[in-house]
Amino acid sequence: MPRRRLSRRGAATAELVMVLPVLVAVTIGLVWLLAVGAAQVRAVDAARETARALARGDDRAEAVDRGVSVGPRGTSVAVETDGDRVVAVAEASVRGPGGLFGFLPAVTVHARAVAAAEEEAAP
Structure with missing residues (x-):
């Protein structure tokens, strides 16, 4: 009885079709993580900028607007x-990129900055 040899033709293409969606999802997830990291850095900058402005004696509303x-x-x-300390806390929510992760809750980033109030120089 002759044995039939199975063809491996197209196997690589079929495997690629199976793996490609996973690779795309992982790539989008990594981009999202980068976006969350960038948002965290910007939240730190917002808190620091607000605390620094208030420590200098700037108007409270202007300092908060600058932080926002x-x-x-x-x-x-x-x-x-x-x-004699000023504490500023910044908070923001980061949604998934392009609405692709809309089923997941938003990631909230927090930052806190403390600055010592500067003393006004005597004239």
Whole structure:
């Protein structure tokens, strides 16, 4: 009885078709992680910028507006004064890229900055 030899033709293509969606999903996930990292850095900048401006004696509303403009979209900045220290906390939510991860909850980034209030120089 002769043996039939199975053809391996097209096996690589079939394997690629099976793996390609996973590779695309992993790539998009990595891009999302980079976006979250960049948003975290911008939140730190927003908190630091706000705390620094308040420590210099700038107007509170202007300092908060500056922090909101520096942070990622949707940033909120809260400020409190603790004796001679100014504390600014920035918070923002980061959604998935292109709506592809819409089923997942948004990632919230937080940052806190503390600055010592500068003393005004005597004239």
